[in-house]
Amino acid sequence: MLDTEPLAAQAWGEAAAGLGVGFDDALAMRMVGCNFVDCSALVRRHYGADYPVEALLGRWHAAYDAIVEREGYALKPGLLELLDWLEAAGIPKAVATSTRRARAETKLQQKLLLPRFSALVGGDEIARGKPAPDIFLEAAARIGMPPSACLVLEDSEPGVRGALAAGTMAIMVPDLKPPPPALRAMLTLVLPNLHAVHAHLAALPV
Template identity: 45%
Template sequence: MLNIPRPQAVIFDMDGLLLDSERVALASFEEAATALGAPWTRELGLSLVGRSARDCDTIIARAFGEAFPLEPLRERFSEIYDAKVAAGSIPLKPWVRELLDWLEAARIPRAVATSTFRKRAEAKLARAHLLQRFDAMACGDEILRGKPAPDIYELAAQRVGAEPRDCLALEDSNVGIRAAVSASMRAVMVPDLLQPDADIRRYGVPIVPSLKEVLIALQG
């Protein structure tokens, strides 16, 4: 049974944890790449999960070659993906609202630590009616090193006024869990597109099927 001591703050990843957006993002990347004649694969898409835009560009350039025109791909992806965000095509993951309701009632601060750039992250959270439910955000364009470096979680803790070691980090990706652990946070993984790698299991990080288990543990 999951046991979570009461945290000073809870820090959430966004894509794949709060929002069921990873599938939409990867489908948008595939559509954009196909339009440019680039050989997109599912494996390439999965390697981008949880990564910052800069790191994604590095991975794509490595896959397609340094001469591949990244800017047209990024522009086409943004057109496709942002239209889907505006259309409300990204649903919430299960038990998000219930967990946020409980944390608010318990007066436990809440922050978001997302690799997504702030402008897009705010638009996605606002479209899902979640933006005002968080006390702070740390975004991919506000740190030098993306996940799995600890920077984004350390910044989120700072902005919510908590010590990293007293925070609970909730993540769906392997790179995100590595970032949270590197920041000395207690972490729980709720897998989405990716299952936990061997090192995540060696860390002893709890792995649960949904945020419901996190809610029950905090209530208990």
């Protein structure tokens, strides 16, 4: 919903530079969609025990907040029109994000989006992050729907895998990283943006 992936990737680079260490751009792409616990594990596996992981994570928050303050962030094109259509159709909506709940609430409130969702599940509210299904199962439960009746819109590979593992339907709307062939084969639909999602859903028979 929020166009924050490029900002997050930029923040990893700035945080590492502030510590005087390198950071692999390809690693930043692998971290898209992961919560902080899983990001930490990925960094440790990639660089080894001597890499200053905890210091990096601390600096990332400061770097990210500074980038947002300096540059702001935009809504994904087509989001508001899609939300309007879903609300007119009486379809409940939930947010299932790897971001910690308090931070996610702040982001959504800043863009006046928080009241438009029936539920929000943050990455710090579940035991296992994406690609485990936990966050999607919890989101479905909070809006009182079986997972099989839910459609997940995701922009990351861990998110898509988690949604499918939860038994939901899933449409991928890629951001920085296109789906690899193996993931593409698992998906019914990959669409370029939320305008296309809106058009696809509106064309479905009632």
